[in-house]
Amino acid sequence: MTNATPQVSDFGSVDPAPPATNGDHQVVLQDEDARMFQRMRAVFALRNDGSDQAVDALCAAFSSTSALLRHELAYVLGQMQNPRALPTLWERLADEDEHVMVRHEAAEAMGAIGDARSRSVLQRFLEHPAPEISESCEVALDLLDWCERAEWEKP
Numbered sequence: 560m561t562n563a564t565p566q567v568s569d570f571g572s573v574d575p576a577p578p579a580t581n582g583d584h585q586v587v588l589q590d591e592d593a594r595m596f597q598r599m600r601a602v603f604a605l606r607n608d609g610s611d612q613a614v615d616a617l618c619a620a621f622s623s624t625s626a627l628l629r630h631e632l633a634y635v636l637g638q639m640q641n642p643r644a645l646p647t648l649w650e651r652l653a654d655e656d657e658h659v660m661v662r663h664e665a666a667e668a669m670g671a672i673g674d675a676r677s678r679s680v681l682q683r684f685l686e687h688p689a690p691e692i693s694e695s696c697e698v699a700l701d702l703l704d705w706c707e708r709a710e711w712e713k714p
């Protein structure tokens with residue numbers, strides 16, 4: 560008899576909570592009284608769903624009071640690489656009232672999505688006094704540069 564161990568997702572990550580298999584993921588995600596573990600299970604279920612509606616549900620959940628959950632949303636939106644999430648991520652990075660951990664993850668997600676339209680907002684926060692923000696913007700801009708170079712160097 561073996562215990563269940565965390566599984567590697569299709570995204571190559573071992574997630575902090577296994578994806579939920581049933582229930583209305585958007586409802587659980589938006590439920591401020593639900594356990595964080597269950598809300599994260601909904602986050603990973605929506606990520607695996609991968610549809611535009613799942614992206615919209617994840618973006619809508621930035622209204623949550625939990626900075627931890629909001630940071631996880633930004634992380635999975637980066638994994639999903641759907642440019643549909645960009646306006647929400649740009650707004651999260653630019654919000655001086657947003658938690659630094661969320662802003663860091665929003666910047667890195669922009670790099671992961673790899674869309675040049677993120678350059679201006681990333682450049683805007685390149686000199687931000689919080690190193691978590693400025694360094695994340697630097698990494699994301701370098702990733703955008705690297706992807707563009709890789710594109711040019713294709714035979």
Ligand SMILES: [Fe+2]
Nearest residue numbers: 634663664667
């Ligand atoms: Fe992070």
